[in-house]
Amino acid sequence: MSNCQTCPSNGNCNDKENCMIENNPMNNVKKIIGVMSGKGGVGKSTVSVLLAKKLKEMGYKVGILDADITGPSIPRLLNISEKRAEATEIGIIPVTTEEGIKVMSLNLLIDAETQPVIWRGPVIAGAVKQFWTDVLWEELDYLIIDMPPGTGDVALTVMQSIPISGVVMVSVPQDLVSMIVAKAIIMARKMNINVLGVVQNMSYIICPGCNEKIKLFDEEEQDITLDNLDINILGEFPMCKEIVDISKGKIENLGSDLDGIVTSITERILKELDK
């Protein structure tokens, strides 16, 4: 394997295949979707989980690799915080959720989820690589990678060493008018990774009296940013309690409106991946 970190092209080359880490022969992952955001707390893990649940409901074999090593929230969102992944001689057996989604996260290996990970960047990046090669994902149609927020070291490692089919960018409306999302999109494109589109989270609220959508931010400026970046919105989620409660139940408990949004976003992502 060549080392992109010391390569003058810094991953921005046409020979990325040679930089990828080979997976173990027991794994056969057909497509990998990275879920990225320009900064933390915008709903990246929530969108990863909604996407995984919907793909599973559609009948696909699905896994989630939680690459957000220092702030892993996937086990809690999937209600599996009490479970532990098992290290065996042939590899790490991921935790499987009730609905059948395979999950690997650092929080599934450590004693208590409140234990902080006090590691430097290269060690964290090494752990992410191991989650790709040493976990027994076996046959998967889709592996969702919940990327660390931002454009730092670990995001770079994931993009350079795991053969991502496309990334979904999660953003809140305020970020679309700043440079935060642009940085992440430009980074992915520089690494020759297909950016499938933007999921805009906490985009509006719904009036409890009349069900009207109330937009909190100026759309015109957001549209200009999207045009400049030549990127499409895959869908928008409101800010609402039902999304916070996804860890408590199945995707249909979201209610038909939200479930419809998740279905539409997932279908658009699959279409973009097939292009």
Ligand SMILES: Nc1ncnc2c1ncn2[C@@H]1O[C@H](COP(=O)(O)OP(=O)(O)OP(=O)(O)O)[C@@H](O)[C@H]1O
């Ligand atoms: N549409 C929404 N409406 C209301 N709350 C939301 C919505 N989306 C996410 N949240 C809440 O916002 C918080 C942050 O969400 P989440 O952990 O998914 O973000 P993140 O971008 O992955 O954060 P980090 O990068 O820190 O892991 C969570 O408490 C989540 O329940």
